[in-house]
Amino acid sequence: MIYIILTLTLLLLMIASAVYAIWQKDLLYAVIASGILSLFLSIVFLILQAPDVALTEAAIGVALTTIIFIIAIRNTVRFEDEHDKKKVKTTTK
Amino acid sequence: MVGSPVLFVAIPLLAAFIIPLTGMMWKNSVRVIPGLVLAFMFFLSISLMGYVNEHGTIVEVLAGWKPPIGINLVFSPFTGFLTTLMTFLGFIVWLYSYKFKRNVDFEPSMKYFMLLMLLVTGSVGIVLTGDIFNMFVFIEIVSISGYGLTSFYTRRDSAEAAFKFLFMGAIASTFLLIAIMIIYSQLGTLNIADIAEKMPMMDHKLKVLSLVFFILAIGVEAEIFPLNGWAPDVYTEAPGPIGAAFAGIVVKAAIYASVRLVYTMYDFSGAFDLFIIIGLITFIMAETTALRQDRLKRMLAYSSIGQMGLVMIAFGIGTKEGVYAALFLMFNHAIIKSLLFFSGSYLVFNKKNKYIKHVNGMGKYLPITSVLFTIGAFAIIGLPPFAGFWSKLAILTAAADNKMVVLIAVILIISILEAVYYLRVVNRIYFYDKKEKTEPKKPSLNALVAMISLGVIVLVIGFYPDLISGILDRAAADLLDKGNYIKDVLTLNK
Amino acid sequence: MSILEILGGILLVIGSIFLFLGSLGIYRMPDVFNRLQAGTKASTLGAMATILGVGLLAPGWILKIIIIILFIGYSNPISSHALARAMHKRKAFMYFKGEEIDAYKEIEEKDNTEK
Amino acid sequence: MKSDYFKKLSFGTKMSRFFMNWIFLMMVWLGFTNSFAPQELLVGVFLTALISFLGIRLFTCCDLSLLHPVRLFNILKFIVVFLIALIKSNLDVARRVLSPSLPINPGIVKFKTKLTKNFAKMVLANSITLTPGTLTIDIVDDTFYIHWIDTLTTNPEEAFKEIAEQFEEILLKIF
Amino acid sequence: MNYIIYFSLTVMILALILSAIRFYKGPSAGDRTLALDTMTTIGVSGIVLLSYMYNRYIYLDVALVYGVLGFIGVIVIARYLEKAL
Amino acid sequence: MEKYLNILNIAIYGSAVLLMLIGLYGALTKKSLIKIVLGLSILDSGVHLLMIAIGYLKDGTAPIFSPGNEDKMNIMVDPIPQALVLTAIVIGFGVTAVALSLVIRLYRHHNTLRIDEIKKLKW
Amino acid sequence: MKKVIVLISLGILGFYLIDIFLGIGFGVQHFTAGVKDLYLSNSKDTLKVSNVVTAIVVNFRGFDTLGEVTVLFLASTALGGILYKKRHHVGERSVLFPASRVVMSGAKLLFPSIVLLGAYVFIHGHLSPGGGFQGGTIIATGFLLMLLTYRNYSVSHNRLVYFESLAGILFVSIGLVGYFSKGSFLENVLPVGNMNELFSGGVIGIIYIAVGFKVAAELTGIIYTVLHEKD
16 A cells, blocks of 8 residues: 555656656756656666666656756756746846 | 678677777777768678578577577678668768868767768668567667768758657657567567567557557658658758768668568558558659759658558568569669759758759769759669669569559659659759759769769669669569578577 | 664664765755755764664674775765855855855956956 | 865874775674674675775774773763763653744854864864754854854853853863 | 555655755755755655665665766756856 | 556656657757757657667566576566667767757857757757 | 747646546556566567666667667766867866865765665666666766865866767767678577576676766766766
8 A cells, every 4th residue: 555655656756857848847846857757767777676767767867867958058058938038137046 | 701790790899989089089980980981881791691592590688698588689691781881872972072161170070970980771671670679779879970960060940850759759669669568568579570470479459559559660660641741841951961861871771670570570461552551642642742842952851751652662572572562662762862852952952941943054074063963863764774663663563463554653753753853853954054052062073973873873783783683583582481490580490 | 682782773763864964954954055054974884883873783794894985975075065165266155144245256257356 | 075174194193094994884884784793794794894995095084093992981981971961951852842822032142162183173063053052053163153042141151151061071081 | 564655655755845945945956955855865865765675686786876866966066156157 | 456557557658758759849949059959869768768668578577687686587677678778878878968969069159059049050 | 928829728638638648547557468568578688688678768669778888978078068168278177175184084085885886786787776877867966966076176178088089989889880791780609598697688787887987977077068068
């Protein structure tokens, strides 16, 4: 029973972070959300008895993809609507 | 036996890993080694073709595990024919671009030749492999080298074209994975022959849906109608020889993949009608769009898509004559479209937008290139003394045998459209005056050799079509003989 | 029920409660520094206790368990320190009960004038 | 790897650092493999030797003298003190989090330390971060800037006594 | 013994949800990164617990790698927020 | 137990498909190039979850014959989808890296990430 | 308008996907004569590899892995080509200013352990979860940590190329040794040993070590290229 609840919660949080990643205008937050998605996905893989895949997802999904996205944001812009560049100051405070 | 099919993959990969090392010591090696490898692949495939003609299909086992367990490579008359064609074209593309753009730096040029070699390798891998997941891996190899090659020039639009290609390719690869998983979940195997044998056990609905996913995925590379949005941009923005490589190599491999699926893996004939419909739509849409283009490479791109539609139609006819016609068309299209791309990119060399009007009066300045372009144009329209005539004839007779009158009419009408836009370009080459003052670029010797050899092949096949018809006959028979394929792969005595 | 199992069970309960308290801390606290305070300490101890509890329940795994514990105890404060420094540099909102006590400001002002 | 952060050291200490790190990495390897099988040990010895040889310029924190019994005793003492402080800090956090009125009075204070080695400062900073109500924000030379959840004093010396004295005493004996 | 594990898992789930709420509410980038960090820590302990439940020693590798890479991810984000990247 | 498995059936397949759809939605409708790439990577994640779920077997354990508890290893989940997903994840990462480098180059030329301002070729 | 069309088509796609997969079922096996049991038994009896996934990835379907390594190689090549520009001041520094003392000292102590962890993961690929790709990724992130914390830390480009090429050549040549001595590419040529010991599984361990080095070098190269993109 607890397995079911655990799995359902993880799946729910996963979907929520995916929706958040698509919905959020701030690309940095979206990228962090996709990192969280991979985090939960890796635990789900473990529950589905696939430790190899969980390890790979933890290594590539959580770390590398997030890192390379952040470097890409560093090289470009942080906001989806570039006209709101002034928002940087208001949102990060 | 001189070699084995696995060398088609192993040697280029070995070379690709060696090239960065040798490039540090001897800079020219980054150009020479890929050429040597491509030439080696071509001769290997010719010698293996000779062996296959005498002894029958070669099935190469990898890692020592027999087919349902391990991956296997199949070198049959059909795949061997395609392999020979692809490696030959790869070599010609290399030859053409050997001195291409001297002003390009060392590092990009190394990447260019390496990516070109791996593009050919990936396409050959798609054709040779007997395992659907392995096919997925090779498709990804082809796609990624395609993205790299498309954005080779650091111009504005090339990155955009590559991004577009990547977008469609990424979605397609997920569809391919879904289709593979549907099949695996029902049959528990990934080997094509094994799947083909067990296919009747599968639920009909799942069968149809998985085929749809397969076609959606492979259609992106095969440039079938709604999925070919990337093609014109990529052909326009990529370097000239890469357009030829796409038209001659990548698309052929993708068409092979879809044909292998429908003819061998799936056991219902409704797919043939699907082929005809898709092919017809692609053919009509592409040729009518090509008529409206004002850029040369874009026009050639649409023409190439149209020809692929014609190939799909020919495969959709489903009889031996149809397959024969399709293979002939593939051969002709590979040779002729490469010739057109090669000579066409010299006709509009160094122009920023490469409009058709830039070819005005080039007949006087670049006589050989213009003649070669004209030969290519006449051949692809299907005028009698050239190679294209025989393939058009073959498809028309195949359609006539099956009493597909509408099909014949449509092909003929669209062919006239095709003739219109090609003859328009030829007309401009010879009967217009040159307006720009810039001096046209003369082709270098290696490029000239490459173009002339292609032109000679077009002429020779045009006069003596029997040279190739034996090979095509065997290849068509091999494709249609599904039971033999399964027997060859599964009852392997090693 | 051996003594190890009882100890392990107790550690599991304590650890998970502290994990929860850490999350509650980052949920309740008013600004990012206080959240970091609560989150780091409680979740570090919570994770360490939980993992040690598992190590006591399955004694054969103990070496690897110790490595994981050491690693968590080592890396968590570093990451929260890095975050705190970054957020202070970004001039994130700081909550003060009474007057403002910010000794670090002088360094940042010095940095800014140097630039 | 030309850097001013990697200090140049003479050969003797290099050797001794190498062995220290070999021992350290070997212990980590034992933790990873969780087994004493001869094959694992063999591979581990070679691998850790290789890594500590290649990364000789990275290890500047400590050498074999760390294994002196007095220091080992102090390390143990430090761990005990640290664990007690950690548990205390957690109870403190629990008290603050669970009380409905959030009894906090945050602020940033500074104090100076007598430690000289970067690594020792790092350990001190980590310990401070994990102990009651404090969070290291930055170290500039030998000044620590601490975010204090319940600011009792802004005087550097008093703050030092309150926060870091017990750790620093032991750390000075270790390094 | 099983009930203790169930209890711990339930509490961990609640903790995960609380940090997820903090991630959603923000307001600053630091809060979100902190939420990610906390989730990683909870995840490591959760994986260790799961590996005990399934009684497979080898799953501990996943926890170790998970912790290391989560830490590096947080450092990267912190460095980006410092505008040092 | 049947009932619970049924719940999980719907939940896991449903969330995998939902992940795919969310990713596709983002990739198709969003304007920012990085968002599009993010959508593609979410799409990949969904497919990977789908593949692993197909290979799962009730009461199965991971396909690793480690010493200790041999009694559990009668039923093993299907190792093949796991191997395929391993390959697919790495390939997906390669594609993502190439896509992001293309995005960086597009930004270098156009100084914007918005697709409707870049669109010079027909999309 | 576009969103509505997209939503409708996605709805259709989602309906069909859910339909297919609910029909397939969760936790049950549909096929009876699949290759799964062959893989399990062969891996246990013939190859003596305890991690069946590794056995599949490296031996039964080792050709896929070769392709996968090639994909990463291609990705790093293509990325270098895409981001190429004639720059004079490339690779001078990766970050603008160093991190704080704490992070620097922490990273310095952690870096060897991370590399050791990566090596552990790919050496034990046939015994426990993980393998070349994961281990390589971990090592690459370790290098990234150093690049991010120290301002002047740099990775020698030539050394990366050496590692990458030599590891790739090692992989292909192991395959070719199998081809020339036993008759098929990538076939096992070494004794397989006993199950659950470190030296077992024949060439699988060696191949995974090669893959690990190659992936580590490639990913470090990718990160390095992207990180130094901005002037």
